[in-house]
Structure formats: C-alpha cells, structure tokens
Amino acid sequence: MKYTKLYQFGKFAAVGFLNTAIDFGILNFLIYITGAASGFSFVLFKAASFAIANINSYIWNRYWVFSSERKEIGKEYLQFLAISLVSVAINVGSSSLVVNIIGAKFGLSPALWANVGAATGSAASLLWNFIGYKFIVFK
Numbered sequence: 001m002k003y004t005k006l007y008q009f010g011k012f013a014a015v016g017f018l019n020t021a022i023d024f025g026i027l028n029f030l031i032y033i034t035g036a037a038s039g040f041s042f043v044l045f046k047a048a049s050f051a052i053a054n055i056n057s058y059i060w061n062r063y064w065v066f067s068s069e070r071k072e073i074g075k076e077y078l079q080f081l082a083i084s085l086v087s088v089a090i091n092v093g094s095s096s097l098v099v100n101i102i103g104a105k106f107g108l109s110p111a112l113w114a115n116v117g118a119a120t121g122s123a124a125s126l127l128w129n130f131i132g133y134k135f136i137v138f139k
Helices: 002-034 039-065 073-102 110-137
Strands: none
Touching: 002 039, 002 110, 039 073, 039 110, 073 110
C-alpha cells in the first residue's frame, strides 16, 4: 500500500515535469518572440503557459496517474478546474512575486530570472495540486 502511493506520486511527479516543460517552453517562446520578460506581459504569458500545461495535466492525471473511471467527466473536469484555478493563483502569484517584486538577483538576466520565478511558482503549486486531485477530483 505504501509503495502504491509512492508509485502514484512518482507518476504525478513525472506528469508534473512534463507539464513544467510545456509551461516553461511556452513561457520562454513568448518571452523570446516579444522580448518582454517582466511586468504585466510576464503575468499574461505565465497565465497562458500555465493554462496550456494544465490541459495536458488533466488528460495525463485522469487516465494515467489516477486512472479515473468516473462517468461524469464534466463534473470531474469542473472539480479539476476549481483546484487548478487556485493553483493558478498560487503559481502565477508566487512567480510574479519573485519576478516583479523581488526582481532579478545574483546578476541573472531578466529572462533567466523569469525562469527562477516560474520554477518557484511550479514548486509552490505542486503539493496543493496532488492533494486536491487525489482527494477531491480523482478520489
């Protein structure tokens, strides 16, 4: 039983890494094509990249991590979306705090510091997501 939960968390973490790669890839693409790595543009870019990664997250978590067999997919997705919206606030809020309030440190460029902010946001929302998805959405 203990290993089953650990295995499930391992799969969740693997999906999380994939989602993070998607999130960072889109974020950095938007920064690259616009040259904007801070301010309101960063907030918009971060929200967009997170939203796209979140759609990927639902699919992988539903079918692979938690093996949901619920018939009410609409209700399940609304629960997933509710947990995810709180996660968006945690993710975008904490990453924006690092980027826009704390600002670039240690001689890092604004674009590299944007990635530090994005990593902070991902870490901050990881635990919230696992608990919410496991015990509310895919119970």
